[in-house]
Amino acid sequence: MSPSTFDKIIDAAMTIVRDQGVARLTLDEAARIAGISKGGVLYHFKSKDDLIRGMVQRLIDQCDQLSRDYYERMPDGPYRWARTMVHAGFDPSGVAFDPVGGALLAAISVNPDLMAPIQAMYDSWSERLKSDSPDMERAGLICTAMDGLYFQRLMGIKLCDSEASERLKQHALDLLR
Amino acid sequence: MSPSTFDKIIDAAMTIVRDQGVARLTLDEAARIAGISKGGVLYHFKSKDDLIRGMVQRLIDQCDQLSRDYYERMPDGPYRWARTMVHAGFDPSGVAFDPVGGALLAAISVNPDLMAPIQAMYDSWSERLKSDSPDMERAGLICTAMDGLYFQRLMGIKLCDSEASERLKQHALDLLR
DNA sequence: TTTGCTATACCGTCCAGCCGGTACAGTAAT
């Protein structure tokens, strides 16, 4: 089934942020990319903030989906959730490598209230980690490093190149056994 | 000696970003806070991007200063630079806790070119780490976790509370010996 | 004909950058 207009608008907004940066995210442009009029956009989203809310939700859903997929394929044992996070964090096709997330968060930094759902997501992750990590500090440190990796990608920064990145992943996994 | 007008403008811009968010950073407001006119601002900074460039440079200088200070006080031995980063990253009075950095970076995400100096800073950090880390993966992982912490603070997210944060710091240092 | 959805036109506001000025300090030739 073809995506609903609602989804098409979010897709368009994502594309704009990814390709042109947050500052270029306007209702007019989103409408243009989505192939509808501004009125159409404002029918589905009461305001620009509302549109950003929708984008955040989309991001959360993607994260959730990815981590669940990896979790299922992960062998059981201690640190199962932490190991899941490491693998998900290094998946080049996952959200972790999608620049849209960062630009989105940048947009949110303008209106911090819109971060609430993200905080909720972190809370649930925290619960998951607690449930199967023999050493919560260890798990927290590794997962925080995954956030650091994400941050570096967002900012277009690299502390290490791609093959060093692979060694980093292995090192992180070694610490989780 | 009292700060030059140049510095006063950057101070004003920093204050705005810290207190009101990136979106509120305008030339008029910066001029108002700095106590001069918009024309004055545009005399010292050719454009708004130029002003942001100045802010980035200020941020880099602060980081550099802080890390040098900590390095000198750090006992010699393996991972000296990595240990420095951990201590600096957890210093509540350091740049790592100054929301201005994050908001600034958010502003930069609008114009990724302005990130170039930051990349240069990371390159030099990378060199420093290499110089005294027996295991570069270990050092890189820990420092990346510091970035993750910074990211979480920027986004108003907490994966762990403050006392857990102290344990995290200790755990990171334990891994560097 | 009502409801769901989209299009068009328009308004008010905000803001970056421009530009014509002012004030003043140095400097140097008369």
Next chain:
DNA sequence: ATTACTGTACCGGCTGGACGGTATAGCAAA
């Protein structure tokens, strides 16, 4: 010492464009 000129620092009004949001009309399916 006066005059004429130059460069630096700063002022503040203006404008053109962008953008969020509103109002209203069209239109097709149920």
